[in-house]
Amino acid sequence: MSIQISHRAKAINPSPTLTVSSLAKKMQADGIDVINFGVGEPDFNTPDYIKESAKKAIDDNFTRYTASAGILELREAISTKFKKDNNLNYNPEDILVSPGAKAAIVFILMAVCDPRDEVLIPCPYWVSYTSQVELVDAFPVLLHTNMSCNFKINAQQLEETMLSLSSPKALILNSPNNPTGTVYDKKELEEIAEVCLKHNILIISDEIYERLIYDGAQHVSIASISDEIFKITIVINGISKAYAMTGWRLGYAAGPTEIIRRASRIQSHITSCVNSITQKAAVTALLENDGSIEMMRKTFEKRRNYLVNELNQIPHIECIMPKGAFYAMPNISYYLNNSQIKNSVDLCQYLLKDYHIAIVPGSAFGVDNYVRFSYANSIDNIKEGVKRFADGLRSLVSIP
Numbered sequence: 001m002s003i004q005i006s007h008r009a010k011a012i013n014p015s016p017t018l019t020v021s022s023l024a025k026k027m028q029a030d031g032i033d034v035i036n037f038g039v040g041e042p043d044f045n046t047p048d049y050i051k052e053s054a055k056k057a058i059d060d061n062f063t064r065y066t067a068s069a070g071i072l073e074l075r076e077a078i079s080t081k082f083k084k085d086n087n088l089n090y091n092p093e094d095i096l097v098s099p100g101a102k103a104a105i106v107f108i109l110m111a112v113c114d115p116r117d118e119v120l121i122p123c124p125y126w127v128s129y130t131s132q133v134e135l136v137d138a139f140p141v142l143l144h145t146n147m148s149c150n151f152k153i154n155a156q157q158l159e160e161t162m163l164s165l166s167s168p169k170a171l172i173l174n175s176p177n178n179p180t181g182t183v184y185d186k187k188e189l190e191e192i193a194e195v196c197l198k199h200n201i202l203i204i205s206d207e208i209y210e211r212l213i214y215d216g217a218q219h220v221s222i223a224s225i226s227d228e229i230f231k232i233t234i235v236i237n238g239i240s241k242a243y244a245m246t247g248w249r250l251g252y253a254a255g256p257t258e259i260i261r262r263a264s265r266i267q268s269h270i271t272s273c274v275n276s277i278t279q280k281a282a283v284t285a286l287l288e289n290d291g292s293i294e295m296m297r298k299t300f301e302k303r304r305n306y307l308v309n310e311l312n313q314i315p316h317i318e319c320i321m322p323k324g325a326f327y328a329m330p331n332i333s334y335y336l337n338n339s340q341i342k343n344s345v346d347l348c349q350y351l352l353k354d355y356h357i358a359i360v361p362g363s364a365f366g367v368d369n370y371v372r373f374s375y376a377n378s379i380d381n382i383k384e385g386v387k388r389f390a391d392g393l394r395s396l397v398s399i400p
């Protein structure tokens, strides 16, 4: 082929979580009984009361382009949600509705980043952040964490890293976290926010797992810490995870009016607006409640308890109890150090091919000595899957 691919396209790798998932699906289609722990979406159906409102939107012919930033009714519903759940005051013009939180993050980055700006990302990180930053020609700067600090960055680490940068623009914080399940408390957020304020960098706070939080923990939005912090924060959220609506494609960003206005202008040239029917369904999701959201949360909590307890029974596997989201991240160092398999990708391929379980290699999240399990799966599947995981590991190092 004589047409050259752009440097931007060459820098972008396929999403590793989707790659594992599609390989597992292909094996399943070939009749192989694969247990899929790779998926990043609830295994529940969208609740009926939400589906009904979408059917009504179609019958009412609500099927045309809408305002690019989203219909006013929805932005008002989001504003109500922020007030009720997070004690945050956003006007509709401070809110951008995008086709997924994923897209909202990219439009915000496009609105604030210039080439070679630096964007700080705690590691392990959600797979898309680094690619999204590279897509806008900015540099991802990783803030490394590990199990001993509960996968949390701290203010001192942030301050030290900041001093070494030439053009820091933003920090992407994700709590509850994918892939670790870590949840930051108010004090930790206050300390981090203070450093961001001192260095005048934007906080992009991805709170998409806000509702999936366990052990009675409370979600705190970093934007609610003070008026000053509110002014330097963009909150990202969406309906995919809490309402089991991943395929409907709707997320949102809220923050300083000027940034939102610019991001909205960018969105208007790329996607026009979010699907009109989905927008109506999102109004219902945010304003009504039939108890199914809490039912899903409780079910996830039971599965989490079961999965993490079982993982910790496996010799030389250590896994901290995640406080939120629907992922667990066991440390697999012992098996990489004591077998012929030397990295998480090879381990996951071996487990998929020989033991028919799909899990995501830690290297996808920037940490090679871990793997990620999604517990958006039935207890029966979790039980059988952990057994296969244990069998696969045992035969690697010949533990009887």
Ligand SMILES: Cc1ncc(COP(=O)(O)O)c(C=O)c1O
Pocket (backbone or CB within 6 Å): 040, 099, 100, 101, 102, 103, 126, 174, 177, 178, 206, 208, 237, 238, 239, 240, 246, 250, 251
């Ligand atoms: C941390 C995080 N942010 C954002 C998203 C994207 O959500 P959406 O479906 O709204 O694009 C995901 C999806 O996996 C995620 O894990």
